[in-house]
Amino acid sequence: MSASKKDSSEKHTWELTGSWAGAWKIFAGIGVLGLIGAGLGYTQDARRFAFSWMFAFITVLTIALGALFFVLIQRxxxxxxxxxxxxTAEFFAYGVVIMIPLFLPVLGTMNQLFPWLGSHDAHGEHGGEHAAPHKGEEHGSIPFVTPAYAQEHAPAPAQGGPAGDHAAPPPGAMPHGGPAGMGPHGMPGAMPGFGHGGMGPMGAGAHGGHGGPVAAGLPDPHALEHKELMEKKAGYLNRNAFLIRAVVYFVIWAFLALRLFGYSAAQDRSKDPKLTLKAQSFAPGATMLFALSVTFAAFDWVMSLEPTWFSTIFGVYVFAGGVVSSYAVMILVTMALRNAGPLSGAVTVEHYHDLGKLMFGFLVFWAYIGFSQFMLIWYAALPEETTFFHNRWDHTPWARVSLVLIVVHFVVPFFWLISRNFKRNLGRLQLGAALLLVMHVVDIYWLVMPNYLLNKPGFSFHWMDAACLLAVGGIYGAFVFFRMTKYPLVPVGDPRLQRSLHFQNA
Incomplete structure (x- = not known):
């Protein structure tokens, strides 16, 4: 390396100066306004606040975790x-620390969010103040399984029940000559509300003469099936285990973010190349902890909003979306800092080309995981699995949102970013990154909010959703940008800095 090149790089301090030094104050103001709006919303509708805050929290958390993943992979x-x-990724990964206090509203509204808490309490597992279901949320009002599944597993009505076109069979007899749980003539139970023996939305027979189990005065099969499933999952889905796992997740993430940032910041001062080796040796075990914690956190905080549904690759789906969004944030932030001056000369078109390739690759991975999840559930056609997609397709406005995700979150950016020229055109890359960041917000909204009115139409966007997103995003942004004012924007002590400054893409 020539002396002129060294001098050229050493004259840069890469510090956050000028108007950007006060950017954290702007984010703090946004966060305070969002908190005021969220607090006002809580006083009006605590349950809607709970879901709005969960949506905002998961949206921002996945960005922070995606940045942490980027640092891990580079190490x-x-x-x-x-x-x-x-x-830049280290700063955003470090922001996971501020997500710990932002999780407190989730803990405070757990009983509004997670049906399995109300289910256990209703059956006396916890008892006390949570024993009664919320107003308008009785077990019969929000079915936890599809009516077809409930009918297939419902017990036969006892003799002496109200007779319609066909009297109820005696105990143990096979209705219509078919095995238990089968429709007439041995055919599988009909779809909800359709055909002979189909169940209506409230569990009654499709035809007036076919009194269902509810009409016969027996327990609602939805509630019975829900109780059975929740009893099987009670060892995992219970309050104490949930809280313990949440502590473990945050301890892991905070430990990884602090340790990785600590290695990098200490090297700024000491210029010791051994710190690079320490970070490299730390990364393999850290990556395993990261993968397990993110997967189970997705199960706990998002998938258990609909506790009878399950998918083994759901955690990977949430992870992939977070990684795509974190690359989008890195591209947008570094471009803004580069144009404003603090990162001038440090990040070039060559870096953006690689960031664009990584963002494009994980976009394809996100779509692959989403399609794989859908295909396997569609092929198996198990009602307890298909409920997730029914809830996002059968009720407005979720069918339109599902189409938007397919077209705008994958098809459009796929063809936008596939070209090498587009990835090296900073304006077009910036536009693609902004689109993917917006669609990540839509994606998390699509994952969380259908559970607010589970199996029911009539959902609409509420101003509280935006207020909570501004609150969480503003506080997180203020924390990250304030941290940027304390350290160089480039790891000035890294022994590979010169290689990165003069990096050329193949």
Missing amino acids: LTSAGWSVTVRR
Whole structure:
């Protein structure tokens, strides 16, 4: 390396100065306004606040975790090209620390969010103040399984029940000559509300003469099936286990973010190359902890909003969406800092080309996981699994949102970013990153909010959703940008800095 090149790089301090030094104050103001709106919303509708806050929290948390993943992978592979952009990811990963207090509203509204808490309490597992269901949320009002599934598993009405076209069979007899749980002539139970023996929305027979189990005065099969499933999952879905796991998740994430940032910041001062080796040796085990914690956090905080549904790759889906959004944020923030001056000369078109390739690759991975989840559930056609997609397709406005995700979150950015020229055109790359960041917000909204009116139409956007997103995003942004004012925007002590500054794409 020539002396002129060294001098050229050493004259830069890469500090957050000028108007950007006060950016954290703007984010703090946004966060305070959002908190005021969210607090006002809580006094009006505590249950809607709970879901709005959960949506906002998961949206921002996945961005922070995606940034943490980027740092881990760069350390794991000992990458040299990414040194000048890694510090930005380290700042956003460090922001996971502020997500800990932002999780407190989730804990305070747990009984509004998670049906399995109300289910256990209703059966005396916890008792006390949570024993009664929320107003308008009795067990019969929000079915936890599809009516077809409930009918297939419902007990036969006892003799002496109200007779319609056909009297109820005696105990143990097979109705219509078919095995238990089968429709007439041995055919599977009909779809809800359709045909002979179909169940209506409230569990009654489709035809007036076919009194269902509810009409016969027996327990609602929806509630019975829900109780049975929740008893099987009670060892995992219970308050104490949930709280313990939440503590473990945050301890892992905070430990990883602090340790990785600590190695990088200490190297700024000491210039000790051994810190690079320490970070590299730390990365493999850290990556395993990261993968497990993110997967189970997705199960706990998003999938259990609909506790009878399950998908083994749901955690991977949430992870992939978070990674795509974190690349989008890195591209947008570094471009803004580059144009304003603090990152001038540190991040070049070559870096953006690689960031664009990674964002595009994880976009395809996100779509692949989403399609795989859908295909396997559609192929197996198990009613307890298909409920997730029925809730996002059968009721407005979720069918339109599902189509928007397919077209705007994948098809459009796929063809927008597939070209090498587009990834090297900073204006077009910036537009693609902004689109993917917006669609990540829509994606998390699509995952969380259908559970607010589970199996019911009539959902509409509420101003509280935006207020909570501004609150969480503003506080997180203020924390991250305030941190940026305390450290260089580039790891000035990294031994591979010169390699990154003069990086050329193949």
